[in-house]
Each structure stands twice: as structure tokens, then as C-alpha cells.
Amino acid sequence: MAWISLIVAGLCETIDVIMINEFNKKRNWQSLSLLILGFGSSFLFLTFALSTLPMGTAYAIWTGIGATGGAVVGMIFYGESKDWKRITCIAIIISAVIGLKLISS
Structure with a gap:
């Protein structure tokens, strides 16, 4: 169950990255509310995962999911570069996770 919680925390971290971008574009209460909700959810699920998993492993996986998710979302929805070097680096992060x-264990 801790691994599922950690994956959910990482996915919430991806949402956080999206909401930071949206809040910088549109400074309104909806963007801010979703940003706070995303961070709260991410930390809540990470805290649950840390009750069982080693801190270093959980933190590395949490940030890896968030970084990879943010980069992929940026490429798909925000027109960021899809250069093969960038994709290779994302694959390295996924492999490390x-x-x-x-x-x-």
C-alpha cells in the first residue's frame, strides 16, 4: 500500500508543477486553491509512504515521478522541446525510479 501511496504522491507532485505554471499565468484564487490542494495531497500521500518505506528511496522516487511528469506534461501540453536528448534523460530518470x-523492500 505504501508504494501505491508513493505513486499517488508523485502524480500529485506532477499536478503541483502544472498548477505552479498555471498560477504564474493566471493569478486567481482557483489556481492558488488547486496549487495548495495539490501540494497538500502530495505531502499527505508521501507522509503515508514514509511510514513504511526508507526516506531516501521514497523521496527519490517521489521527485523522480514529479520531475518526469512535469517534463512530459510540458512537452505534450505546453509545447516544450521534444528533443531526443531530453527524452533520453527522462528515460534515465524512469529507469532509476x-x-x-x-x-x-
Whole structure:
């Protein structure tokens, strides 16, 4: 259950990145509310995951999911570069996250 919670926390972190971008574009209460809700949800699920998983592993996976998700969302929805070097780096992050999962208990 902790791993599922960690994945949800990472996905919420991706939403946080999107909402930071949206709040910078439109400074309104809806964007701010979703930003706060996203961070709160992300930290709540991360806290639950940390009750079982090692801190270093959980934090690395949480940030890896958030960074990868933010980069992919940026490429798909915000017209950011889809250069092969960027995609290769994203693949390295995903590989590292999978590796951490495989070697962790």
C-alpha cells in the first residue's frame, strides 16, 4: 500500500508543477486553491509512504515521478522541446525510479 501511496504522491507532485505554471499565468484564487490542494495531497500521500518505506528511496522516487511528469506534461501540453536528448534523460530518470523500486523492500 505504501508504494501505491508513493505513486499517488508523485502524480500529485506532477499536478503541483502544472498548477505552479498555471498560477504564474493566471493569478486567481482557483489556481492558488488547486496549487495548495495539490501540494497538500502530495505531502499527505508521501507522509503515508514514509511510514513504511526508507526516506531516501521514497523521496527519490517521489521527485523522480514529479520531475518526469512535469517534463512530459510540458512537452505534450505546453509545447516544450521534444528533443531526443531530453527524452533520453527522462528515460534515465524512469529507469532509476524502477531500479530503486526493484532493490528496495
